[in-house]
Amino acid sequence: MWSFWIGSRALEVSARVERNVAMKTRLARFPVVRAHDQFDFSFQPAHDGEESRELATARFVAHGENILLLGPPGVGKTHLAVSLGVAAIMQGISVVFFTVADLVDLVQQDVKEDRLDRRLHALCTPKLLILDEMGYVPLDQRSAQFLFRLISRRYQKGSIILTSNKSYGEWGDVVSDYVLATAMLDRLLHFSTTINIRGESYRLREKRKAGVFHDLAAMPMKGNPSTPRKTQVGGQNEITSGYDGL
Ligand code: ADP
Ligand code: MG
Numbered sequence: 001m002w003s004f005w006i007g008s009r010a011l012e013v014s015a016r017v018e019r020n021v022a023m024k025t026r027l028a029r030f031p032v033v034r035a036h037d038q039f040d041f042s043f044q045p046a047h048d049g050e051e052s053r054e055l056a057t058a059r060f061v062a063h064g065e066n067i068l069l070l071g072p073p074g075v076g077k078t079h080l081a082v083s084l085g086v087a088a089i090m091q092g093i094s095v096v097f098f099t100v101a102d103l104v105d106l107v108q109q110d111v112k113e114d115r116l117d118r119r120l121h122a123l124c125t126p127k128l129l130i131l132d133e134m135g136y137v138p139l140d141q142r143s144a145q146f147l148f149r150l151i152s153r154r155y156q157k158g159s160i161i162l163t164s165n166k167s168y169g170e171w172g173d174v175v176s177d178y179v180l181a182t183a184m185l186d187r188l189l190h191f192s193t194t195i196n197i198r199g200e201s202y203r204l205r206e207k208r209k210a211g212v213f214h215d216l217a218a219m220p221m222k223g224n225p226s227t228p229r230k231t232q233v234g235g236q237n238e239i240t241s242g243y244d245g246l
Contacts, residue, residue, distance in 0.1 A: 021089055028085055028095040028130075036083040039076060044199055051195065052080060056087040061128050064156045066192040069163045074201025077163035081130050084161060088128050096126040099133045104143045111142060123150055128159045135166030135174050144175035148184050155187045162188065 025033065036056045041049035055067060067084065069077040085095040098106075110116045123129060129150075139147065154160060168185055172178035200208065 020092070024089045024092075024094060025086070028089065028097050030082050030085065030097050031078070031099075031132075032082065033086060034079045034082045036080075036087055039079055039083060040202075043202060043205075044075065044197055051193070052084075055084055055193065058084075058088040058091045058093055058128075060193070061088055061091075061093050061159045064154075064159055064191065066159055066188050067161045068188065068192060068194040069161065069197060070165075070167070070194060071197035071199075072165055072201070074203040075197040075199055076202055077165075077197060078132055080195075080197070081132060081161045081163050085128060085130050093128055094126040095128045095130065096123070097130040097132065098123075100131055100135075100139070100147075101133065101137045103131065103147065104137060104139060107143045107146045108140075116146065120146070120149060120153065124153050124158060126158065128161065129154065130161045130163075132163050134162055134164040135170065138173075139175045141176065144177055144180055147175070148180055151184050151187050156191065160188065 036052070039049070039052075041052070060067060067081075069080055071077055082097065085097060088095055106119060107116065110119045151160065166174055168189075171181035171185060175181050175184070
């Protein structure tokens with residue numbers, strides 16, 4: 001009798017956990033759901049996966065730390081960002097995913113409807129915010145200021161995972177304001193881990209193998225990161241890019 005009761009309680013609890021994970025995954029608005037173990041680390045010579053597996057424990061969220069995933073298109077930045085988000089949800093953490101282009105659209109809409117402050121508040125609520133594709137679209141002044149306020153409000157309180165194809169030195173161009181870009185990076189990087197993903201596009205790998213494309217990875221690309229190096233930033237052990245810095 002007791003064992004039956006305990007068994008059915010365990011089933012109830014696991015069904016509740018599953019419902020909770022499913023709900024949080026829906027609320028996160030991922031473009032596509034990716035698991036961390038679906039990432040082929042052998043394909044990325046510069047990235048052995050050990051650090052990323054530590055990040056998948058989601059401990060960084062408890063400390064309000066940020067993760068920056070940098071690299072050219074197709075190397076798996078979004079995949080890793082989403083999979084770290086999914087791993088965080090498994091730990092009961094609330095997550096929201098936006099592309100920076102989505103954010104720019106929202107800001108433009110919110111300005112018209114006078115609800116920018118409410119948007120800021122809403123984006124400060126989830127414990128983990130994923131901002132994908134910084135650098136693909138230029139930010140107008142209002143969007144850049146909004147992004148700065150968002151980063152400042154979340155500083156040391158709510159983690160951000162940000163992906164970008166741009167080096168830190170190019171952020172001034174992306175937000176058309178070098179002072180603002182430096183201030184954003186100052187807060188983002190203080191407690192953070194930067195992972196550079198190098199190499200060729202995973203998307204184009206098969207096509208290249210079939211001889212459809214030349215080796216795109218061999219082409220010089222503005223902002224293509226060089227070898228990562230370890231430094232100490234804000235007391236954290238960080239992998240920085242070989243980028244030209246802030
Ligand atoms: P990025 O955001 O850097 O442009 P994506 O994360 O969108 O790249 O990756 C492009 C596609 O290739 C996705 O379908 C992703 O799942 C897959 N992909 C990229 N890198 C890897 C990898 N190392 N292992 C498995 N799949 C990968
Ligand atoms: Mg992407």
